[in-house]
Amino acid sequence: MxxxxxxxxxxxxxxxxxxxxxxxxxxxxxxxxxxxxxxxxxxxxxxxxxxxxxxxxxxxxxxxxxxxxxxxxxxxxxxxxxxxxxxxxxxxxxxxxxxxxxxxxxxxxxxxxxxxxxxxxxxxxxxxxxxxxxxxxxxxxxxxxxxxxxxxxxxxxxxxxxxxxxxxxxxxxxxxxxxxxxxxxxxxxxxxxxxEGQTAGLITVTGRGNGPDALRRALDRLGTPYSWGGGTPSGPSTGFCDRANGYLHGKCSASSTAGFDCSSLVQYSYWPTTKLPRVAAAQYGETSHRPVARDQLQPGDLLFWSHGGTSAIYHVALYAGDGKVVHAPRTGRVVEVQPMTAAMPQGDYFGATRP
CATH class of the missing domain: 1.10.530.10 (Lysozyme)
Structure with a gap:
């Protein structure tokens, strides 16, 4: 060369x-x-x-x-x-x-x-x-x-x-x-x-269907920045800051960062086959009639974390298989694959559903 x-x-x-x-x-x-x-x-x-x-x-x-x-x-x-x-x-x-x-x-x-x-x-x-x-x-x-x-x-x-x-x-x-x-x-x-690549070699998704297809779409966005309030069914977008969220090093990062938060990544991944609501608690409410036990999880299932009850659900991720999830964790991070046990505090795990 x-x-x-x-x-x-x-x-x-x-x-x-x-x-x-x-x-x-x-x-x-x-x-x-x-x-x-x-x-x-x-x-x-x-x-x-x-x-x-x-x-x-x-x-x-x-x-x-x-x-x-x-x-x-x-x-x-x-x-x-x-x-x-x-x-x-x-x-x-x-x-x-x-x-x-x-x-x-x-x-x-x-x-x-x-x-x-x-x-x-x-x-x-x-x-x-x-x-x-x-x-x-x-x-x-x-x-x-x-x-x-x-x-x-x-x-x-x-x-x-x-x-x-x-x-x-x-x-x-x-x-x-x-x-x-x-x-x-x-x-x-x-x-x-x-x-060009789909998953950077981190996850291999087999089969077709609502869940695997949504997981592929989420994995295609690995490395996309987290943006509080950002993300739409069409892809990343800038977000906004409230009194506690969206800030990085004292500045409102979300307003200048095109990306996803946890629930917009899920909404984007399932759209338009399944048009889920925008926020995590609403996504749980929309899919709670199809709960999934932890030992029965399949690729694309939704995992939720809560501070206590359905009204306090604060995070959602997609199950990626082999005990891993793909999610948008928080400001300053990117869409990434993590072990399910390390994604959020284990005591906050609320349950899983299948859209």
Whole structure:
């Protein structure tokens, strides 16, 4: 593999930086928030990505309305830019895993990880800015009328600047910049399948039916951030904070985090085959006529925890088999697989139902 910008190609990167966007190294459990918008955007799964990048890639995907955006698309671009190296620096001065130059970072950089610093070398800040820029470019590509895959056009705009895409009315040819942009697009597009995946190897789901299908849908969202009040039947969304929930490090994380809380993940997973209510207690009420003993649990069954009685149910998870659950635990965490005994306090376990 030889996609690193060498000294011999440094002048190309510098030239691109002058008129483009990026110089490249070529290489708290439940909230009531109803939403009737069910236009779906399936983001797809993700694999072969470093653990620290996984939730941010999923978050960046969830924040974009364009279905052409997928986690694997962003991951393939990050791999090409930096090999997932947060400290990467190009000869043109581009920095971080998404290789932003100063001018572009000034426009797109934000403190997405809420650590008090806006930094290109912060994985959260860089990946979210990459996603925001790529989402904008996808919108331009789709409205441009140019022939070709909008994903390829957007990648060309990220690499060479949208002005070059307009100049060539498509991806710049091999003759442009010694094939820099052309090869960049080809390599990223060809590598996307390498990063596509359903369950990151954590859970294997067999069979079909209401429960297994819902479980697959939930597992497809592993790594999606928790957002109190966030999540709809169509996918992740920002949430809100009340007096006690949705805060992280003293700031209202939920209002700027696209994700799920525990019950919206369950609602999303079963929708539209089974249209469950929005909150955990209501989900229990809707399904309580089909209780399931602990030794009879099947994939996709709903597990509930309570502080005492049906009115105090505060958490719901989907049974994933082998004594494990998939759930959205709390602010600061992501959709994850955990042992059932460690998901919530064992003394709070209330029971299980089968939708």
């Amino acid at each position: 030889k996609w690193l910008v060498t000294a011999g190609l440094a002048f190309v990167a510098l030239a691109l930086a002058g008129f483009g966007l990026i110089a490249v190294l070529v290489i708290d459990s439940d909230a009531n928030a109803a939403d009737d918008n069910i236009d779906s955007k399936a983001g797809g799964g993700l694999r072969n990505v470093p653990t620290e990048f996984h939730p941010w890639i999923l978050r960046a995907d969830a924040a974009c309305k364009h279905p052409e955006m997928t986690p694997a698309y962003l991951a393939s671009q990050l791999y090409q830019e930096s090999r997932f190296n947060a400290s990467a620096v190009s000869p043109a001065g581009a920095r971080g895993p998404a290789q932003f130059i100063d001018g572009t970072w000034a426009t797109w950089g934000r403190d997405y990880d809420s650590n008090g610093e806006i930094s290109r070398t912060d994985i959260g800040d860089s990946v979210m800015a990459q996603g925001a820029l790529m989402c904008s470019l996808l919108g331009q590509a789709k409205s441009s009328g140019y022939t070709g895959d909008p994903r390829a056009l957007a990648l060309a705009g990220y690499n060479a600047g949208w002005g070059r895409v307009q100049e060539y009315k498509g991806v710049p040819p091999k003759s442009f910049a010694r094939g820099e942009t052309y090869n960049y697009v080809q390599l990223i597009m060809s590598k996307i399948p390498h990063f």
